[in-house]
Amino acid sequence: MNVDQLADSLRRDPMFMENVVRWEELPARPAQYAPFPEGLDPRLVPVLQRRGVHQLYSHQAHAVREVLAGRDVVVVTPTASGKTMCYNLPVLSAILNNEDARALYLFPTKALSADQVSELYELIEEMGVDIKTYTYDGDTPGAARRAVRQAGHIVVTNPDMLHSGILPHHTKWVKLFENLKYIVIDEIHTYRGVFGSNLANVLRRLMRLCAFYGSHPQFILCSATIANPKELAETLTGRDVTLIDDNGAPMGRRHFVFYNPPVINRQLGIRKGVIPETRQIAGMLLKNGIQTITFARSRLTVEVLTKYLKDLMRDPLGNAGRVRGYRGGYLPTQRREIERGLRAGQIDAVVSTNALELGIDIGALDACVLCGYPGTIASAWQQAGRAGRRKGTSIVFFVASSAAIDQYIVSHPDYFLRQSPENALLNPDNLYILLSHFKCAAYELPFEDGDGFGNAPAPEELLGFLEEENILRHVDGRYHWMAEDFPASEISLRSAASENFVIIDITDPAHHRVIGEMDRYTVPMLLHENAIYMHEGQQYQVEKLDFDACKAFIRQVDTGYYTDANLNVSLSLLDVEKSEDTPEGGSCALGEVKVTTLVTMFKKIRFDTHETLGFGHVRLPETDMHTTAMWWTLPDSLCARFESDTLKNGMLAITNLLRIVAPLYLMCAPQDVAVLYQVKSPITDRPTVILYDNCPGGVGLAHKAYGMQKLLLEKALQIVTDCACTQGCPSCAGPVGEIGTDGKQTAMTLLKELIR
Amino acid sequence: MNLRDKLRAVDGGSKRHQQPQRQYTSCWQRRETRPMEDFPRVLEVRGETVMLMQGEEMPEDFDPRRILYLDTETTGFAGAGTVAFLVGVGSFAEDGFTVRQYLMRDYPEERFLLRALEEELAQFDVICSFNGRSFDVPLLRDRFLMNRMNPDCLDKPHIDLLHMARRVWKLRLKQCSLGRLEEAVLGIAREGDIPGAQVPQRFFDYLKTGQFDLLRDVIDHNAQDIASLCVLLSRMARMYEHPEEALHTEDVYAMGVALDRMRHPEEARRCYRLAMGGSLRTQSQLRLAVSYRRGGDRRQAKEIWQAMAMRREGGATPYIELAKHYEHVEKDIPAALEMTRRAMMLLSEPTLFDSTAVQEERNAVQYRYDRLKSRLKEQ
Structure with a gap:
């Protein structure tokens, strides 16, 4: 059965429809094209045409036009609408025009940067020109770093590396800073909250250095659909940014099915579990040969569902291999292989955490099942967007769990369908974050009297404070760094608390293994001594928490209970x-x-029955x-x-x-x-x-x-x-x-x- | 008090510290001349010797008088916020070795310091430092850039004594800091010297208090470093030219290894021969034989292995080498087999305490033996 036939038969199935709260049909949308904008380097167009691109989608052309006109832009695009073209075209054009021109690409994760760079490589290779694109991150070998610094036309990195590896050593990057023409930041919707507030300050530092080296780069930003892309882009960059949201990519018809598992105990409000229901729906899609992605909220759920679906397909021909799991913690090579398998159609079903929500290229699938609400409208749409080919029909099932937020969504489908997705909020002027980056900025380049720091409020107060703390020395109109510290090492961009605790598995005495990190505000709740800590489905008990050294030592256990700390x-x-x-x-x-x-005690709670087995004290x-x-x-x-x-x-x-x-x-x-x-x-x-x-x-x-x-x-x-x-x-x-x-x-x- | 309160308590820092506007027109300078007697033979250093030591070209008209010895004192490790607040240089003049030191008494004097350094560098052909290639010069380059000055004056042939010293003395001394080398090689004992790790804080304390005396130790330390650079270079050059004068055969052996790596086989063999008289007798002979073999002199190599085997030196190794020689050079399979058999006897009687390396060697010899045996049958 294809998707259309399946949708019809489901609609005629009263048993199924009983649990469907809403069946929304989103009509197909035709493509809107526009010609290649004037001003692109003439060498680019024939290459694109050879690759089958004879004209651009309207939003791509619009973005390129605005960029060529010198404006900072933010492009809002749904999944698979060809957004990379919006920045690759102007960047390549600029470098073809002037081989000294440089561009900086920022992606939130390493996996994404690897994916985007490979696409760029193909274009460059096809043109047969010498444009050097390098990835500069923690994995870049020492010997290659010099070449990246000297010769990279396009430097691909992430905010963390920019913050601690590039900006504090800007004198090694003179070529880049002197000639920086474009700063490309993809997936800016991920830069909300603390991460976004940090990035905004990293960009303030970056722009300060560009000014020192005499360059005036333009910003090209891309975002998934959120409520306030323009505001987010402007807060991040501190500039006026042109919004481009006239998506011209075509989209086939889509069904959006809101499915609420049946109630089994009305008084207590208990419903059938989300996992068995998801298993059934995904299994039905799989049996009908419809390529499906299932999103689950936790790594554990991913593993459980993957196992169920593999069992369903298991046969002597090895068809269980057509079902794969995908989540953080898999090796990069394994992930690449799964992505390729999806694109090539060798994999029929993948079960993933939100790791596949970001713009990794896996092609478009026929169906998507959301096992529980992912937490925000924006990411629900991102996940749903994985199903939806440019032609042909696709179908999305949202299976609600009994969590309050899921029940709210499923009982108010209009909220989900009509409400714009969430705002991405950040506050670059959060005093703690601002002050930390202000120190980094002062380290990188002395402030002079009257200097600002982006649009941060009251820089002279901060300067005065740092002077009083003997971190800066004010003399002859400048503030000089007067400490031995390396301030960038004191900040982690992804959480406001600077010191993270490392979680060390000591099960094997000969081989202690770091298995994770946790910010210090969460540690007392989850990593107090004797807590049961869950990681990749495995239970661990915290043996020792060294609060001063920021380390938690845990050991594998198999208990019938979990712990819940009393905060x-x-x-x-x-x-x-x-x-x-x-x-x-x-x-x-x-x-x-x-x-x-203050955490003073914790409860031990039995799995399944959730009865309290006992208590323990916490001294922290x-x-x-x-x-x-x-x-x-x-x-x-x-x-x-x-x-x-x-x-x-x-x-x-x-x-x-x-x-x-x-x-x-x-x-x-x-x-x-x-x-x-x-x-x-x-x-x-x-x-x-x-x-x-x-x-x-x-x-x-x-x-x-x-x-x-x-x-x-x-x-x-x-x-x-x-x-x-x-x-x-x-x-x-x-x-x-x-x-x-x-x-x-x-x-x-x-x-x-x-x-x- | 929370951060916001602290910030409020600060009333416009820039206004508060209204120091009288000082004019900054130069940096602090000191010039001292040390008598020539303290630097015996330093003017005898030859360009060819330095090339042997460093493995790099030196100017054709190399002249020890045109070396600028350089050392800096800094506020920390590399990064844009670190400054070299004291730059010391040294060179030979008519009346002896002069050390010139340039110190910024406050940040605005940095540009004068850099300008002075630029002028110094313009008068010399070669820089000599201790770890300056990786640290001092890149840091100074950053400082020129930060002050919008051209750093090209730093692009000069550079003798970095750290790496050379490591090649020669690491084997014996384990640790090769300049201080350790002064003590163990140059016989200089410093008294009341300031540890390098305390230098940045001294400078900050001086800035806060204005007490220049805090810096005296640092300045003396720097001057001594520069003088030591000069002595160390000539001592090392002398050793390369006259390895027979060296007191420690380990140093001579290490020098041989270094020369081998720099592709100076003649000089390397000379060192190995000298080192044969000491504790590294076996290693020296093996190295010497390998050096001959690489140079194509199979006969010399064979003689060394045979002599070692006869004197029961080097365990199984000479036999294994001889086996290879007979098999590949002389094509004498029975002789090769015999040598392998003797090697096996030496390696036999496995004990529980054998290291994996010994076990691997034993396996390799066993494999060679089997292979040779089957070759013999084929013939």
Whole structure:
């Protein structure tokens, strides 16, 4: 059966359709073409024509035109719409015109850069010109580095390497900096939160050095579909950026099926598992010979589903090999082989984590199954975009898990289909991040009186501070670096906390093995001594946590339980930035807080039954974090209406609801915000619900939440009202065991009053 | 206090430190001349010898008077934020060895320091340093660039004593820092010398306090380094020219290995022959034989192996080498087989404590034996 036939037969199957909440058909879209823009080097066009490209899609031509006109651009493109052409054409054209011209390509991961470079190589080889493209990252051998620095026309790297390997040694890269014409940054939607805030500062440093060497590079940025590509691009680069989103790539018809597994216990709100249901749908596609990609949220789920599908295909001819898993942790060569197999059609089904969500070229598949909601609309669309050929029909199944956010999506398909994807938020002026990069910048090139740092606020304050700390010396109008440190080594771009803990497997005494890393804020929760730590489906027990040396030593175990640490969070107020009154004498405020977390004990919980087997103590120091928070203070008159326990249950229910709603409307990952309540808050002395940025300094999520506080409460109320459960369930306010029998009702009353 | 409060407490740093505007017109300089007697034979260093040592071309009109000895003191390891705050150079004048030192008393003086260095370099043909190729010169090049000055003056033939010294003395001394070489090779003992690791902090402390005395140690340390460079070069050159004068046969042997690698077989063999009188007798003979074999002198090589075998030196190795010789050069399979058999006897009686290397050697010999035997049958 092909996709059209399969869709028809499913629609006629009442058993299946019973669980389909919504069947959306997205119509086919024809291609829109445009001729090659004027101004491209004449040597390029014949090469493209030989490769079968006789004209460009409208957005490609538009992008190239704008770039050639000297503008910075951000191109928003869905998967497989030929975005690399948008930057490769102007870059190659510029180098053909002037062999001294240089370009810098930044990709978020090494795998992506390898993939994009191979495409570039093909074009260059076909032209038979001497344009040198080199990858410069941690894997580049020492001997090759000199050649890259001297002769690379196009240097492909990642933000981390730019930050610690290139900028602090800029004098070795004179050729690049003097002649830098284009800076290409792909997949900019991944640069949100801390990573994005760091990258924005790395770019401030880069532009400072370019100015020193007298070059004025242009930016060419690419993003997947998000709500605010232009804003993101402008925040990252500090420039006015032209938005190009007139996608001209063709797309065949697409079915989007929202599938909610049947309820098996209505009172407790328990549904059939997402994994067996996904197994069934993916298996059906596979049996019909439809090439399918399945996305799962965890590495473990990937492995489990891969095994199920392989078993389904297993036969003496070795057809189980037509089903493959794909995730981080596989060797690069193995990953390349799977990617090739997908492109060549030798692989019928692949089960992947979000590792295949980014722009790695695997061709287009016929069907996609999302096993659970990936967390954001943007990545759901990215994943769904893996199915969808330019011609012919494709189909996407979203199989909801029982997680609250999945249930929200599946019961509000319109939210998903109509709402624009998330905003990517970042805050380059986060004081902690800014100061770290400011030090790097001062190391790289002395600041002079009156110098700015991109559009960062108050550079003279930072300079004064660093002078006072004896890190800089101000003399004769310049600030000179006056320390032995190498400041770039103190920052990790992917998390605000600079020191990561390494996780060391000591199962084999002769061969200790580093298996992972974790940022220091998460360590007390997951790596305290005696914690059960899960990695690639294997259980480990933490034997020793060396807090000072930032190391956790773990050993493989096989236990029937997992652990859950009890985190005590206390907040103290540092500063109120703004506040507004809400009805009945309540208020909503925004400010800076100190969050102190302390893990004191953990529970051992049996797998499957989830019963508590026992407790253990944890002895760890407190962790402090300064961040931005916003909070709602409940009016006295309203609180007075409830018994204290009832009020508590209601507030807990509200925090559970906000935890679902906030990531959806703040366009962030669930772990980026924290929500908690305090019956007598030290901040306000009253019952208070608090939402804060879960990273030092904050990236602006609390600010954004403050601006949409009423909307958040409305959406929370909507979920709890729409939910069919009677007294609360895991999909809305929380299970009865947690919020009591009165929690849901109290939350509804409180929310209604708060938004009145 | 959190970071924001600290920042607030700082009221516009630039305004606070309104020091009286100083005019910066030059850097600090010191010039001292050391008597010629302290530098015996240093003017005898010949260009050909340096080429032997370094394996690189030197100017045709090489003249020890036109070498500029160079050493810097810096604020840290390589990177754009590290500066060379003190640059010392040395060379010969009529009245002795003069050391000129240029120090920036504050950052704005750096350009004067660099300009002085540029003028110094213009007057000489060759730079001589200790690890300057990898450290001092690239760092100075960065400083020229950061000050928008042309770094081309640094492009000169460069004698880097670190690598040469390692080739000669690593075997005996294990560690080859300049300080260790002064002590063990030049017989110079420094007193109250400042450890290199403390130098950056000294400079920062000086900047903060303005007490110039903090730098005295650093300046003296630097001057001594430069004088030592000069003595070390001539000592090393003398050793290459007269290996028979060397006190340690290990050094002579190491020199032979270095010369071999630089493709100077005649000079290398001379060293091996001298080293045969010492603790490295066996290695020296084996090296010597290999050197002859490579040079095509099979007869000489064979004689050495035979002599070693006769004196029971070198274990199985001479026999194995002889076996190869008989098989490949003289095509005498029975003789080759006999040599292999003797090698096997020497390697026989395996013990539990054999290293894998010995086991591998034994396997290789066994394999050779079997192969030769089957060849013999074929004939």
